[in-house]
Amino acid sequence: MHFEYQIEGGNFTRAGFASSEIKKMLKQLNVDLAIIKRTVVATYEAEVNVVAHAYSGTIYVDVDEKKIIIKLVDEGPGIPDIEQAMKEGYSTASSRVREMGFGAGMGLPNMKKNADDLKISSEVGKGTTVEIRMRFSS
Amino acid sequence: MSTKYFHHALKFRKEVCIGCSHCMNVCPTQAIRIKGGKAELMDNYCVDCGKCYRACPVGAIIVEQDDFNQIFRYKQRVALIPSVLMAQFPEKVSLTQVSSVLMELGFSHVYEVEHGAEVLKDQMARYINERNNDMPLMSTFCPAIVRLIQVRFPTLTENLILLKAPLDVSASYYNQMLLDEGHDAEDIGIFYITPCAAKIAAVKSPVGQEDSSITGVINMDFIFNKVYTAVKQGFIGKNTCHIPRLDPMKSYAVTWSATNGEAACMPGRTLAIDEISNVIEFLEQLENKEKHDIDFLELRACDESCAGGILTSSNRFYAVERLRKRAADAEKKRKEGLIPYNTAGPIVEYSGFLQENIEIGRIQPRSMDKLDEDIGEAMKKMKRVHELMDTLPYVDCGLCGSPKCSSLAEDIVQGHASITQCIYVQKRMEQEGSMSAAESMEIMQMIWGSEKFEQKNKAKEIKQ
Numbered sequence: 199m200h201f202e203y204q205i206e207g208g209n210f211t212r213a214g215f216a217s218s219e220i221k222k223m224l225k226q227l228n229v230d231l232a233i234i235k236r237t238v239v240a241t242y243e244a245e246v247n248v249v250a251h252a253y254s255g256t257i258y259v260d261v262d263e264k265k266i267i268i269k270l271v272d273e274g275p276g277i278p279d280i281e282q283a284m285k286e287g288y289s290t291a292s293s294r295v296r297e298m299g300f301g302a303g304m305g306l307p308n309m310k311k312n313a314d315d316l317k318i319s320s321e322v323g324k325g326t327t328v329e330i331r332m333r334f335s336s
Numbered sequence: 337m338s339t340k341y342f343h344h345a346l347k348f349r350k351e352v353c354i355g356c357s358h359c360m361n362v363c364p365t366q367a368i369r370i371k372g373g374k375a376e377l378m379d380n381y382c383v384d385c386g387k388c389y390r391a392c393p394v395g396a397i398i399v400e401q402d403d404f405n406q407i408f409r410y411k412q413r414v415a416l417i418p419s420v421l422m423a424q425f426p427e428k429v430s431l432t433q434v435s436s437v438l439m440e441l442g443f444s445h446v447y448e449v450e451h452g453a454e455v456l457k458d459q460m461a462r463y464i465n466e467r468n469n470d471m472p473l474m475s476t477f478c479p480a481i482v483r484l485i486q487v488r489f490p491t492l493t494e495n496l497i498l499l500k501a502p503l504d505v506s507a508s509y510y511n512q513m514l515l516d517e518g519h520d521a522e523d524i525g526i527f528y529i530t531p532c533a534a535k536i537a538a539v540k541s542p543v544g545q546e547d548s549s550i551t552g553v554i555n556m557d558f559i560f561n562k563v564y565t566a567v568k569q570g571f572i573g574k575n576t577c578h579i580p581r582l583d584p585m586k587s588y589a590v591t592w593s594a595t596n597g598e599a600a601c602m603p604g605r606t607l608a609i610d611e612i613s614n615v616i617e618f619l620e621q622l623e624n625k626e627k628h629d630i631d632f633l634e635l636r637a638c639d640e641s642c643a644g645g646i647l648t649s650s651n652r653f654y655a656v657e658r659l660r661k662r663a664a665d666a667e668k669k670r671k672e673g674l675i676p677y678n679t680a681g682p683i684v685e686y687s688g689f690l691q692e693n694i695e696i697g698r699i700q701p702r703s704m705d706k707l708d709e710d711i712g713e714a715m716k717k718m719k720r721v722h723e724l725m726d727t728l729p730y731v732d733c734g735l736c737g738s739p740k741c742s743s744l745a746e747d748i749v750q751g752h753a754s755i756t757q758c759i760y761v762q763k764r765m766e767q768e769g770s771m772s773a774a775e776s777m778e779i780m781q782m783i784w785g786s787e788k789f790e791q792k793n794k795a796k797e798i799k800q
Contacts, residue, residue: 199719217624225490226721227714228706235491235626242624263712308626334711 199262205248205255207274213249216257217242220268223261229334237332240312241268243305244328248272252325268330276322284310284318342483344382345400345536345553346389350374352396355785359388359397360739364612365488365704369747370737373785381704383483384534385612385637386646399533399647402552407442410525410551412514415443416506417529419450419590420642422662423655424560429567437563437571447510449528450589451683452502455509455690457588461603463497464632471495472607472622472630475598477502479538480637481615482699486543489619490701498544498696502592503528503535505690507549509683525551529559531645534637544696556647564649583681587663587670593642594656596634604631611639707749717749724748729760737783757783 201223203216217238224234241257248255252274260267277283284306310316315331355373367381368388375388375396389397407413415438422431435446464473474496476482485492500508507526514524528550530536536553591597599606607630609615615635622628638644643655650658669675683690707721708714724745731741736757738744747753755761756771756779765771781789 199715199722214621214624218620221623222705223718225703225705226707226718227711228703228709229711231491231701231703235623238491238624239626261715263715312626 199260201259201261203257203259205245205252205257205270205272207249207251207253207255207272210246210249213246214242217245220259220266223259224266227261227334233332233334236312237266237268237330240309240316240330240332243309243312244268244270244330247305247328248274251275255325264334266332266334268332270328270330271325272327273325276324276326277318277320278322280318280320342379342382342384343537343541344377344379345384345533345540346377346382346386347398347400348375348377349396349398352394354394354396355788356393357734357737358391358393360737361734362387362391363739364616365484366739366743368739369752370734370783372782373787380702381487383480383487383612383637384532384537385480385484386533387612389533389646399536399555401536401555401558402527404441404554404558406552407525407527411523412445412519412525413443414445414447414510414514414524414526415529415554416447416449416503416510416526416550418503418531418556418593418642419448419585419659419662420531420593420645420648420655421529421556421559422448423643423658424556424648424650425564425567427658427661429564433567434563437566438559440566440571441562443527445510445514447506448585449503449506450585450592451583451681452500452505452507452509453589453592454586454681454683455505455687456499456502456694457601459499459691459694460497460598461601463499464603469495469631470627471625472628472633473497474633474635476544476696476699477593477598477634478534478636478638478641479543480532480534480612481635482538482543483534484612484615484637485619486699486702487704488616489623490703491623492619493699493701496699498698499694500696502589503550504548505694506683508693509686509690511549512686512689513682527552527554529554529556531556531642531648532638533646544699556645557649560649584666584669584675585681587667590663590666591659594659595636595641597641599632599634602632602634605629606632606634608634608636610636610641610644612637707746720749721745724755727755727761728758731760733759735759735780735783754779 206212220241221234221238224237248270252272255270255272258269313330314333317329320326353374355370357370359375360368360370364385364387365381365383367378369376422434438446467473472495476496510526511524515521526549528539530553539548539550539553542548588601595610596608599608609618640652640656644652648655666675706714707717728741728745736744738747738753744753744758748755762771762776766773766776
């Protein structure tokens with residue numbers, strides 16, 4: 199099955215909507231709870247990243263009996279050095295974002311920790327694509 | 337879905353139900369359907385919060401209780417009363433007075449439930465400090481919340497604090513004390529005067545515990561009416577001087593069951609949330625996180641916590657004010673030296689024994705969102721749900737007998753309902769010529785009962 203969700207850059211009040219929808223779907227599918235937890239944590243981080251850094255984005259979700267692929271495609275500034283961004287504590291967040299409890303520089307490392315497979319590609323000035331893959335059989 | 341996980345204290349009386357669907361519309365877990373003009377409860381979805389009980393305009397929903405006379409099967413008849421019971425009465429009605437009426441009714445012992453908090457408080461604080469969790473630890477005080485987490489937020493069950501509630505601590509204490517006094521176990525009957533349905537359900541099918549020391553449950557409204565009538569009629573207890581164990585409670589114990597009662601006593605950053613919809617909103621967000629600043633979460637199903645229980649009689653805000661006043665007065669008396677500050681009640685003499693037995697077993701998640709045990713089947717059903725949702729109008733009118741379009745779609749894939757129950761679908765089918773007005777009427781009667789349509793033959797006149 200295929201689903202799409204829109205993300206609005208800068209609007210933190212809506213951040214987490216898509217993650218909640220994905221969570222509900224995985225509960226309906228009776229996916230193992232530990233896998234649901236990891237999927238939702240990784241997706242939520244990714245969703246908040248788009249809200250915090252990009253102008254807009256789309257989440258493409260493909261789910262079947264064996265796996266879920268969550269692809270977040272944003273239009274935004276891009277990440278100049280992905281390797282550096284993957285390091286714990288590295289952050290470019292503005293003080294406004296930090297005040298809201300985001301931007302501690304744990305986003306990407308957390309996503310990597312929770313996802314079975316994480317792919318990031320980015321083009322400076324254009325945007326970033328994050329792909330989270332999860333397998334349902336542990 | 338055939339396994340019944342929970343005992344429910346809320347019972348629907350079909351003969352009284354008028355099928356008005358008020359209960360269905362307020363149920364926070366979408367556990368109610370209308371069939372044949374009567375409300376039906378889907379047992380495994382219900383968490384016994386009691387919202388339906390409050391919404392019912394005709395008293396068709398009742399809270400099952402044990403027969404009062406069963407207390408006489410026991411030689412030692414203990415009434416465990418929560419501080420919320422005292423808070424139902426005007427201040428001039430004293431604890432001694434209430435207790436003496438309870439003795440007159442047949443109890444041989446009266447004990448205040450929240451004494452259990454005097455043993456539990458430090459154990460809970462230690463539990464939180466020892467774990468130093470990334471996620472907030474959640475109290476198991478409110479049984480409706482424990483069930484809500486089991487069915488709706490299964491990934492959060494691991495954050496529940498696996499310690500007994502004050503009620504169970506007090507019951508264990510009193511039971512053990514009577515045994516130590518030489519009474520036989522079968523002679524001891526411990527009865528809890530409950531402000532809500534969830535506590536009854538929890539006593540009848542305890543979660544995380546083998547069994548409960550509590551013998552039975554008596555509804556608070558029943559006791560309140562008995563006691564208040566006696567008080568109003570000027571009853572002066574003969575037994576007043578024989579009431580045992582009415583030790584002054586610690587101030588924090590008096591307000592333990594009020595909102596922020598537990599949270600105020602716990603270490604670190606705490607949060608107290610009452611009313612089940614507020615709790616659901618918060619837990620929905622919490623499930624997305626793996627780290628959170630809050631260390632302890634106090635969650636209660638009722639607005640104003642236990643003072644807002646469905647079996648209470650007094651206004652909940654007023655009751656909370658009385659609880660706080662009682663706590664403040666006790667604190668003042670302690671400061672003035674009228675009550676000894678550090679003299680612990682007799683429950684503390686048993687703290688060693690109680691602490692040894694304070695832990696409860698793991699609380700199992702029982703997710704009720706799953707469409708099927710098998711992921712392949714669940715997938716097929718989910719596809720079907722989404723297809724159906726494209727047909728349904730997204731107005732959640734409830735005329736199909738399900739509370740929401742999404743619940744109708746799920747009921748259809750589970751084989752409990754038909755798409756033709758949707759009034760919008762019926763209208764479209766009528767227009768397409770695939771359904772007659774008679775067929776449409778038949779379906780509506782099947783859902784709402786024929787009575788609702790019978791006397792309405794004047795509809796045409798009303799229209800003019």
